[in-house]
């Protein structure tokens with residue numbers, strides 16, 4: 064098992080997934096003010112204030128010796144350009160988990176998130192006994208659906224008006240990747 068305080072998952076192009084830091088607060092406040100992020104990311108702190116972002120950060124920053132399921136996405140120069148992680152706390156022994164993710168506008172449309180999702184999913188399947196990872200983009204969020212498809216996730220079904228908060232509720236699409244599929248993709252890559 065890793066001590067995730069120093070973990071760094073390398074993505075093509077020099078991007079990395081590594082731990083979220085308390086010093087990322089001001090960058091995250093800026094991210095959450097982007098309308099696309101606040102419209103599509105149900106897991107962000109609401110209302111979004113310095114205080115709620117700090118509370119949210121307290122759950123995201125890995126404690127020493129613990130394994131993290133929430134990662135910062137950093138550009139080659141170290142700038143925080145997004146994040147990816149499991150929503151809420153992962154229950155011990157959980158068989159499935161839902162995750163969320165976002166990128167700042169300047170880095171969209173360059174294929175960064177499909178690589179981040181792929182690397183993140185491989186890591187979770189390797190280090191946790193999760194059988195199924197899923198994400199639930201809104202039916203209107205075609206960019207997110209494309210990113211999941213490119214990362215090897217399969218579209219399963221749609222969920223009508225899927226959110227308890229009526230002001231955020233919209234149709235969502237379930238995308239999932241199973242542990243076996245991760246293994247199959249790995250052996251296909253090795254065999255190629």
Ligand SMILES: CC(C)(COP(=O)(O)OP(=O)(O)OC[C@H]1O[C@@H](n2cnc3c(N)ncnc32)[C@H](O)[C@@H]1OP(=O)(O)O)[C@@H](O)C(=O)NCCC(=O)NCCS
Nearest residue numbers: 100103164165166171172173174175176200206207209210
């Ligand atoms: C959804 C998101 C993570 C996609 O990440 P990405 O790295 O831009 O993904 P890709 O580069 O693979 O692009 C995916 C699709 O986005 C669309 N796209 C292309 N350029 C784009 C841009 N500048 N801005 C937004 N979407 C763009 C295209 O449909 C593309 O699909 P294609 O490659 O088949 O043409 C990113 O747009 C984002 O952070 N959006 C706001 C937050 C959000 O929606 N989070 C997901 C919640 S479920």
